[in-house]
Structure formats: structure tokens, C-alpha cells
Amino acid sequence: MRRIPAIIASVLLLVLLSACGSQEQQAESNHPKYKLRSDQDAVYVGFALDTLQEQRWYRDKDAFENKVKALGGNVKTLASNGDQEVQLQQVNLLIKEGVDVLVVVPVDAVASGEIVTMAHAAGIKVVSYDRLILNADLDYYVSFDNHKVGQLQAQYIVDKVKSGNIAYVGGSPSDNNAKLIREGSLDVLQPLIDNGSIKLVYDKLTDSWSGDIAAQQIKAYFNQGGERFDGIVTGYDGLARGAIEAIGDQAGAIPVSGQDAELDALQRIMKGTQTMTVYKSLTLIGEQAASLAVEIGSGQTAETTTTIDNGEKKVPAILLEPVAVTKDNMEETVIKDGHYTSEQIHQPAKP
Numbered sequence: 001m002r003r004i005p006a007i008i009a010s011v012l013l014l015v016l017l018s019a020c021g022s023q024e025q026q027a028e029s030n031h032p033k034y035k036l037r038s039d040q041d042a043v044y045v046g047f048a049l050d051t052l053q054e055q056r057w058y059r060d061k062d063a064f065e066n067k068v069k070a071l072g073g074n075v076k077t078l079a080s081n082g083d084q085e086v087q088l089q090q091v092n093l094l095i096k097e098g099v100d101v102l103v104v105v106p107v108d109a110v111a112s113g114e115i116v117t118m119a120h121a122a123g124i125k126v127v128s129y130d131r132l133i134l135n136a137d138l139d140y141y142v143s144f145d146n147h148k149v150g151q152l153q154a155q156y157i158v159d160k161v162k163s164g165n166i167a168y169v170g171g172s173p174s175d176n177n178a179k180l181i182r183e184g185s186l187d188v189l190q191p192l193i194d195n196g197s198i199k200l201v202y203d204k205l206t207d208s209w210s211g212d213i214a215a216q217q218i219k220a221y222f223n224q225g226g227e228r229f230d231g232i233v234t235g236y237d238g239l240a241r242g243a244i245e246a247i248g249d250q251a252g253a254i255p256v257s258g259q260d261a262e263l264d265a266l267q268r269i270m271k272g273t274q275t276m277t278v279y280k281s282l283t284l285i286g287e288q289a290a291s292l293a294v295e296i297g298s299g300q301t302a303e304t305t306t307t308i309d310n311g312e313k314k315v316p317a318i319l320l321e322p323v324a325v326t327k328d329n330m331e332e333t334v335i336k337d338g339h340y341t342s343e344q345i346h347q348p349a350k351p
Contacts, residue, residue: 042074043101043297045290046094048087048115049079050105050131054209054238056260056282057105060130063286064103071294082208084108091115095122100297103127103289109134109176113312125296129289132176134311140296141308141317142289144280146177150184150235152324153257156276157231158192160255164230167202169218169243171209171235176310178205181235181259189233201227206239214242222246232256237265240274261325261334266345269327279325279333288318 045068049057061077068075076094080087084107094102095118102119104126106112113136119126125139132141157166168185171178182205192198202221206214214234229247232254234240240258244251255275258265268274295302307314325333335342 042072043068043294044097044099045073045075045293045297046091046097046099046102047075047077047129048091048094048102048104049077050087050107051081052079053081055262059282060105060286063283064290067287067290068294071291073294073297075290080107082107084111087112088114088118091118095119095124099124101125101127101293103129103293104133105129106131106133108174110174112136127289127293127296128310128315130177130285132308132310132315134176136310136312138310138312138315140292140302140304141310141315142285142292143177143317143319144285144322145319146180146322147184147187149259149278149280149322150181150186151188152184152278152322153181153235153259153276154185154188154233156324156326157233157255157257158188158198160275161198161231163197164199165201165227166198167218167229167232167243168200168204169202169214169232169234169239170205171239172207173205175209178209178235185233185235198231199227202229206242209236209238211238211240211242211245214239215245216242218243218246229254234258236260237262237274237277240265240268240277244268244273259322261339263340263344266325266330266334266340267347269325269330270345271348272327276324276326279323279339280320281337281339283337283339284320288320292318 047064051057065075065077078090080090087107102124104115109132112133116126116133116136116138127140127142128138130143170182193200204217232243234243234257237258237260240256243256247254251273258274258277261277261279265274265277292302304316304318306317306319308317323333334340
């Protein structure tokens with residue numbers, strides 16, 4: 001057998017070692033805790049959003065990302081646009097990239113328990129943002145007091161409508177917030193229903209919090225001979241838009257509540273077709289969740305203010321205070337906070 005010259009043998013050995021090294025690096029890169037970034041010391045936060053199809057979530061995203069960066073961390077945000085399977089894939093990607101902590105706005109409150117299981121298998125803690133993940137070993141929850149949101153909405157309407165027919169237009173059946181908000185509203189409505197002051201003639205949840213679906217459902221109710229509305233409690237400004245569309249010429253004559261202080265809702269309030277909204281400072285919740293995430297991601301035990309039962313455990317939680325906004329206090333609430341400017345709010349409303 002011919003002997004391989006020493007120099008060639010050396011080259012072959014180097015090639016072989018390089019190949020082995022590449023395989024080891026590839027195996028390491030597939031490990032859940034491998035961090036695909038140059039700054040290995042900074043806390044890496046994964047932010048998994050349900051959607052960016054509604055205007056409010058861009059504000060959450062900006063506030064959250066800016067605060068993480070201000071605290072010296074890194075952040076990656078992915079949005080699944082309402083698709084549970086896509087969100088699972090995105091979370092899996094964030095886990096593989098080696099996030100230190102995962103913050104999730106769940107698409108589906110129950111199905112997202114799988115996200116917690118996946119994250120915990122990789123040694124990663126999970127913070128549920130604004131919407132509570134149910135029936136899972138969730139680590140933390142940051143939101144507003146959604147029970148109080150519902151109370152504020154209903155109270156404002158019954159203050160305007162002492163007696164008559166009330167409609168309740170709720171949010172998505174898969175979102176625990178819709179349940180909490182409705183329960184808060186019923187705390188106010190039920191005693192008045194029981195004493196006969198008001199009658200709840202319409203009570204429906206709405207897939208995807210969609211204003212278009214809400215409008216279709218209300219129109220179908222009227223087409224089937226449903227009773228008139230004297231007041232409408234809706235769980236969200238998009239639903240308020242749909243309800244106002246459905247009542248047509250009665251817009252402005254029937255008080256309508258909402259939530260999130262979206263720009264077109266504030267414009268409708270100035271115009272008089274929507275009566276109130278509930279303002280939840282998106283900067284406040286975004287920054288609070290970001291601070292919590294960085295603290296957890298750096299290995300610390302975070303302080304919380306309360307707990308909330310998600311069906312599996314009492315989850316450490318931070319619940320922030322919502323604020324009712326009307327034409328009378330818009331200046332000292334959403335405008336003062338820089339949520340929107342006076343010029344923006346006084347633009348023509350639609351509808």
C-alpha cells in the first residue's frame with residue numbers, strides 16, 4: 001500500500017477535525033439553551049404576540065421592547081395573527097434561540113398551556129401578558145384588573161339608562177379576559193335585572209373580538225324580530241364600532257361602552273356615537289411586563305401584588321388599574337399620557 005505523504009496526512013487530519021467540530025457546533029446550536037446572538041450576558045426576552053392586526057398591539061410592542069432595551073436586555077417579538085399553531089411554532093423558535101424568559105399574549109387561553117410545558121422543559125419561565133393562560137403551571141401574569149374593566153363599562157351605561165333593554169356584546173370565547181370582563185359587567189347589571197329595572201335582551205360573545213362579526217350578529221338579532229336596545233355594553237372598542245354600525249340611525253341616541261381607548265373610539269366619543277371607553281395605559285403594562293421579564297430572566301424572584309387562579313394554581317400577578325374615559329376627562333387621561341394628541345382625536349370619526 002502506498003503511504004500518504006506526511007503533509008497530505010496532516011491536511012486530512014485538519015479537515016476531519018474541522019468536520020467533527022462543525023458537527024459539535026451544529027448539535028450545540030440545536031440545543032434549546034443555545035443563544036443565537038453575540039451578547040451572551042444580556043437577558044434575552046422572547047415576546048410572543050397573538051396579533052398585530054389591531055392597532056393597540058403596536059403600542060404594547062413598542063413600550064415593551066423599548067423598556068427591555070433600556071434595561072440592557074435583548075428582545076425578539078413574533079406575532080402569529082390569531083393562529084394557535086403558528087404561535088406554537090414561533091414559541092418553539094424562540095426557545096431554540098435560547099430566550100431566558102418568555103412573555104406570551106396567548107391566542108387561546110387553554111391551548112396555550114402547551115407553551116408553558118414547552119418552555120419549562122427548556123428551563124424557561126413564562127409570563128402571561130394581558131390575557132391569562134389557563135390550566136397550566138404558569139409562572140407570572142401581568143394585566144389590568146379586567147373584572148373592574150367590566151364594572152366600569154356597565155356602570156357607565158346604567159348611569160345613563162335607569163331602565164330599559166340592555167345589550168351585552170362580549171369578546172372572544174377563547175380569551176379569558178372576555179370572561180372576566182363579562183363577569184365584572186354582570187356584577188353591576190344582575191342586581192338591576194333581578195329588581196326589574198333593566199332587561200338583558202341580548203348577550204353574546206364574539207369570535208376574535210371582531211367588530212364585523214358583532215355587527216352581523218346584532219343585525220341578525222334585529223332581522224329575527226329582536227327587541228330594541230336602550231343601552232349597549234361592549235367589551236372592546238372594535239365591538240363598539242360593530243354595534244354602532246348595526247344600530248344605524250340610532251347611533252348617538254343609545255349609549256355604548258368600549259375598551260382600549262383606540263383612536264377611532266376616542267373620535268366617536270367626541271362625535272357622540274360612542275359614550276365611553278376604558279383606558280388601559282399600554283405604556284404602563286408594556287413597561288411593567290418588560291421590567292418583570294428582565295428581572296426573571298436574570299434569575300431573580302420578582303415581586304408581585306396579588307395572585308389569580310388560572311385553574312391550575314394561584315399565579316403570582318400584577319394587576320394594574322383601568323380608567324373610564326369620556327368626553328369630559330379625555331384631556332387629563334389619554335391626551336395627558338400622550339396616548340393620542342388632541343389633534344388626532346378631533347379628526348373626523350368613523351362610523
